[in-house]
Amino acid sequence: MIPISSVDLGPEVEAEVLKVLRSGMVAQGPVVAEFERRFAELTGVRHAVAVNNGTTALVAALQVLDLQEGDEVLTTPFTFVATLNAILEAGATATFADIAESDFNLDAAAAAAAVTDRTAVLMPVHLYGQTVDAGAFRELADSHDLALVEDSAQSHGATFEGRAAGSFGLGCFSFYGTKNLTTGEGGVITTDDDTLADRLRVLRNQGMRARYQYEVAGHNYRLTDLQAAVVLPQLDRYAATVARRKANAARLTEGLDGVPGLVVPRELPGRSHVWHQFTVRLTPDARVDRDEFVARLTEAGIGNGIYYPRLVFDYDCYRDHPRVRVGDVPVAERIVREVVSLPVHPKVSDADVDTIVSAVRSILGA
Numbered sequence: 001m002i003p004i005s006s007v008d009l010g011p012e013v014e015a016e017v018l019k020v021l022r023s024g025m026v027a028q029g030p031v032v033a034e035f036e037r038r039f040a041e042l043t044g045v046r047h048a049v050a051v052n053n054g055t056t057a058l059v060a061a062l063q064v065l066d067l068q069e070g071d072e073v074l075t076t077p078f079t080f081v082a083t084l085n086a087i088l089e090a091g092a093t094a095t096f097a098d099i100a101e102s103d104f105n106l107d108a109a110a111a112a113a114a115v116t117d118r119t120a121v122l123m124p125v126h127l128y129g130q131t132v133d134a135g136a137f138r139e140l141a142d143s144h145d146l147a148l149v150e151d152s153a154q155s156h157g158a159t160f161e162g163r164a165a166g167s168f169g170l171g172c173f174s175f176y177g178t179k180n181l182t183t184g185e186g187g188v189i190t191t192d193d194d195t196l197a198d199r200l201r202v203l204r205n206q207g208m209r210a211r212y213q214y215e216v217a218g219h220n221y222r223l224t225d226l227q228a229a230v231v232l233p234q235l236d237r238y239a240a241t242v243a244r245r246k247a248n249a250a251r252l253t254e255g256l257d258g259v260p261g262l263v264v265p266r267e268l269p270g271r272s273h274v275w276h277q278f279t280v281r282l283t284p285d286a287r288v289d290r291d292e293f294v295a296r297l298t299e300a301g302i303g304n305g306i307y308y309p310r311l312v313f314d315y316d317c318y319r320d321h322p323r324v325r326v327g328d329v330p331v332a333e334r335i336v337r338e339v340v341s342l343p344v345h346p347k348v349s350d351a352d353v354d355t356i357v358s359a360v361r362s363i364l365g366a
């Protein structure tokens with residue numbers, strides 16, 4: 001079986017974790033601080049604030065924006081549920097605009113048309129490892145005086161015109177076990193804003209400035225040194241990891257381009273894709289439907305995934321929610337029925353890619 005994702009830790013990680021264990025300092029301490037320094041550097045921002053997971057990162061980012069009751073956060077309907085849960089947990093109302101077929105991401109023009117006088121935050125998601133049209137979102141935020149929160153959970157180090165995901169607004173990253181970089185569970189908020197970074201640091205630690213000096217009603221959102229130790233060796237070799245993902249994506253693209261009924265994903269001009277997922281679309285003219293395609297891939301030993309089987313609001317708990325406002329999103333409605341992700345992670349070898357390509361070609365009669 002070629003798995004759809006795989007964790008690659010190894011002896012360097014074991015050594016780092018053992019150092020922390022032996023130091024006796026297992027809670028938030030110097031290793032978290034080192035992780036924050038290095039991740040800020042990777043993202044090209046002044047501050048990275050580590051928290052206990054990616055959902056918390058989104059909630060904390062919204063919390064330091066001081067939203068008022070009735071404020072709306074405009075996001076994409078095609079994302080992991082955490083994006084929506086974070087908006088609701090922060091007390092805001094979620095609204096949606098349609099996505100672009102070219103990159104699966106929230107479409108900037110559709111977002112502009114969906115802004116209302118209650119919109120306070122734009123929250124696009126850099127899905128599958130490719131950024132949104134980040135320049136357009138920055139301009140839209142500036143022209144309407146909106147905050148920009150980037151759900152960057154899947155796009156560590158992805159760039160738009162040379163600038164990294166998470167450097168256009170408040171960047172929210174996940175370090176969950178299946179992401180491109182992992183601490184098991186973990187999150188980071190990135191920003192160039194000194195005041196917001198300071199408020200995030202206080203908020204994550206019970207609202208405490210100095211020992212027993214409380215400034216706001218805070219939380220315990222802290223990451224631990226034990227967790228941060230897991231990611232440091234991954235940061236050392238992240239450029240090579242991304243290069244391997246890019247090579248796999250290029251070989252998959254070359255092998256699958258032009259297969260009838262199949263649309264391969266593209267890295268758009270000016271963007272550097274970090275290939276968290278390699279997601280093809282099976283169009284209605286394909287020889288088999290998606291259920292059969294997926295069943296035959298699995299039979300052939302090829303891991304696959306449907307991210308995501310439904311639009312994020314398409315469950316009763318959200319459709320009936322008083323703070324979820326569902327709009328018309330025809331492109332997303334179509335694409336959600338077409339996507340299938342194939343293995344692209346660094347442990348996929350050239351031979352594995354060739355196996356995937358020939359299986360897909362044979363299933364689709366190419």
Ligand SMILES: *Cc1c(COP(=O)(O)O)cnc(C)c1O
Nearest residue numbers: 053054055080082083153174176
């Ligand atoms: C993984 C993910 C999150 C949430 O991160 P956790 O660390 O699992 O809480 C949020 N948004 C997107 C798009 C994700 O893929």
